[in-house]
Amino acid sequence: MFAQGTSVKAELPKGWHLLDKEKDGYYGISVSKAYEFARLKKLKSKTVLVAVIDSGVDTLHEDLKGILWTNPKEIPGNGIDDDHNGYVDDIHGWNFIGGKDGTNVKDDSQEEARVYYTFKEKFEAPGLDTAALSPDDKGNYRMWLKARRTVMGDGTESGVDLVILHKALTACIKSDSILQQAMGKMEYTGNDLDTFQTRTSESKSAKAVFLYLFKANKIMDMTNKAFLSDFSEQVDAEEKKAAAKENPPHDYRHDIVKDDETNINDRYYGNNDVMAGDPMHGTHVSGIIAGEKIDGRNQIGICDNVRIMMIRAVPNGDEHDKDIALAIRYAVDNGARVINMSFGKNLSPEKPWVDSAVKYAESKGVLLIHAAGNDNADVDTTDNFPNPNFRHSTYTASNWITVGASSDPLAEPGFQSYTASFSNYGKKEVDVFAPGTRIYSTLPGGKNYGNLQGTSMAAPVVTGVAALLLEYYPNLTPQQVKYCIEKSAIDPPVKVKVPGTEDNPVMVNLSAICKSGGIINAYEALKLASTLSTPQQKKPERSTLHNAMN
Numbered sequence: 001m002f003a004q005g006t007s008v009k010a011e012l013p014k015g016w017h018l019l020d021k022e023k024d025g026y027y028g029i030s031v032s033k034a035y036e037f038a039r040l041k042k043l044k045s046k047t048v049l050v051a052v053i054d055s056g057v058d059t060l061h062e063d064l065k066g067i068l069w070t071n072p073k074e075i076p077g078n079g080i081d082d083d084h085n086g087y088v089d090d091i092h093g094w095n096f097i098g099g100k101d102g103t104n105v106k107d108d109s110q111e112e113a114r115v116y117y118t119f120k121e122k123f124e125a126p127g128l129d130t131a132a133l134s135p136d137d138k139g140n141y142r143m144w145l146k147a148r149r150t151v152m153g154d155g156t157e158s159g160v161d162l163v164i165l166h167k168a169l170t171a172c173i174k175s176d177s178i179l180q181q182a183m184g185k186m187e188y189t190g191n192d193l194d195t196f197q198t199r200t201s202e203s204k205s206a207k208a209v210f211l212y213l214f215k216a217n218k219i220m221d222m223t224n225k226a227f228l229s230d231f232s233e234q235v236d237a238e239e240k241k242a243a244a245k246e247n248p249p250h251d252y253r254h255d256i257v258k259d260d261e262t263n264i265n266d267r268y269y270g271n272n273d274v275m276a277g278d279p280m281h282g283t284h285v286s287g288i289i290a291g292e293k294i295d296g297r298n299q300i301g302i303c304d305n306v307r308i309m310m311i312r313a314v315p316n317g318d319e320h321d322k323d324i325a326l327a328i329r330y331a332v333d334n335g336a337r338v339i340n341m342s343f344g345k346n347l348s349p350e351k352p353w354v355d356s357a358v359k360y361a362e363s364k365g366v367l368l369i370h371a372a373g374n375d376n377a378d379v380d381t382t383d384n385f386p387n388p389n390f391r392h393s394t395y396t397a398s399n400w401i402t403v404g405a406s407s408d409p410l411a412e413p414g415f416q417s418y419t420a421s422f423s424n425y426g427k428k429e430v431d432v433f434a435p436g437t438r439i440y441s442t443l444p445g446g447k448n449y450g451n452l453q454g455t456s457m458a459a460p461v462v463t464g465v466a467a468l469l470l471e472y473y474p475n476l477t478p479q480q481v482k483y484c485i486e487k488s489a490i491d492p493p494v495k496v497k498v499p500g501t502e503d504n505p506v507m508v509n510l511s512a513i514c515k516s517g518g519i520i521n522a523y524e525a526l527k528l529a530s531t532l533s534t535p536q537q538k539k540p541e542r543s544t545l546h547n548a549m550n
Contacts, residue, residue, distance in 0.1 A: 017435035033523035051331030054282030069307040086268040095312040104276035108317030109249030115147040117248035175206035190214030287442030288460040302464025321350035328357035342456035348385035367478035371455035376500030399478035405436025417497035425513035489518025
């Protein structure tokens with residue numbers, strides 16, 4: 001499931017997250033200062049390959065088509081696996097949730113429902129002696145109990161009225177149709193609607209319906225299309241939750257992909273359609289990292305010398321561990337230096353497969369960057385997968401950065417903090433914060449742009465900075481890049497609100513809810529990188545780096 005939220009109204013310029021607090025007055029990451037530093041140092045740029053494991057990407061977008069990775073060993077469209085890697089015509093990446101017949105998974109179930117019904121018969125057997133279970137089965141039993149609580153509830157939930165929810169969605173769809181005709185355009189934001197003068201009672205009523213929802217949810221910058229897409233997904237998710245109490249979830253993935261999901265070695269499945277389904281999320285994430293500047297417009301992406309490899313593995317629903325594990329391995333095997341992972345879920349039944357892939361990436365010098373999630377929860381005590389902590393081991397991967405979402409106080413008028421109200425946090429598990437509210441980037445449609453928010457947007461901000469460091473200092477190890485990003489992070493000037501405490505604010509130093517205690521800064525990170533390595537310098541021994549960090 002994506003770590004994405006919605007957008008908000010704030011008096012902030014487009015691309016505020018790129019700006020500098022001292023120069024521009026907004027708590028961004030000082031991208032221009034970073035590039036000025038590189039210019040003054042006369043640093044030479046080297047192209048960095050970044051993999052984005054996500055929903056897909058608009059391969060025709062004007063700001064993205066020029067930066068997509070093209071597999072140099074494949075001949076496009078010849079139906080032959082020219083590079084013999086097992087994936088036919090993988091030109092811009094690979095789609096692990098597609099079928100060989102060209103069909104693609106869009107919707108999928110929640111992991112809790114899948115786990116609950118997988119083990120239901122076994123663990124509800126009469127006379128089950130849990131003390132006699134094997135160590136693996138004891139772990140599965142604990143996971144199943146957690147899934148059961150989520151699926152069946154504990155009797156305290158009031159539940160969602162699906163009838164009312166459906167009526168609201170139907171009313172919104174009808175109102176949107178009326179407003180499109182009245183306004184003479186298919187796409188508009190809440191701000192557009194607020195200034196629109198209605199001429200008929202029908203359009204006046206439609207405006208009232210939509211504007212109320214835009215204002216109540218503080219999403220005035222969101223478009224009607226994005227809103228209806230999110231609302232439809234919410235209704236769909238609630239329907240799936242209700243249905244899961246009665247029946248096992250439909251196996252959407254198996255219908256299309258047709259691999260053996262229980263076998264990690266059955267890996268040559270999927271197709272090359274990286275634009276499949278709804279590429280909204282992956283398109284926005286990719287633009288944050290490296291969207292180009294077309295026709296002299298303001299900067300969109302952070303890094304100016306990147307190629308994006310799209311690996312589609314995240315449906316509308318929870319991703320499958322096998323797909324994530326193989327997506328990581330695909331990225332590593334094809335030369336990615338950084339992997340962005342803006343998704344997450346509460347259970348990971350095949351976590352050892354993912355752990356093995358993370359270890360493989362670590363052994364090959366690849367950095368993984370993951371979104372912390374949007375439940376305003378403490379992930380020191382609440383599960384959030386994937387994570388760098390290996391199951392059945394005390395080992396924690398050294399090539400991993402978990403990212404919480406920071407903000408500018410102007411971005412959320414009802415919260416007003418340097419933390420985002422929705423962000424997960426954790427003194428031990430969240431490494432750094434990065435801008436994640438009202439982030440302007442590319443949207444599907446070839447020439448579309450807009451604001452989204454979430455730790456899904458904060459993670460690619462960090463990915464973009466990591467790529468920037470590697471662009472100028474390509475010999476840096478993942479551990480050094482992680483060190484530079486976290487060590488140079490800037491403490492907010494005041495205490496911040498703990499996310500989720502809007503009604504009774506809890507004010508703390510950021511260091512109380514984040515390991516580094518800071519918000520990422522591209523300029524400071526690049527300056528620090530310059531003291532660790534030069535393009536000609538050999539990589540330091542890991543023990544030396546470890547000593548430098550402690």
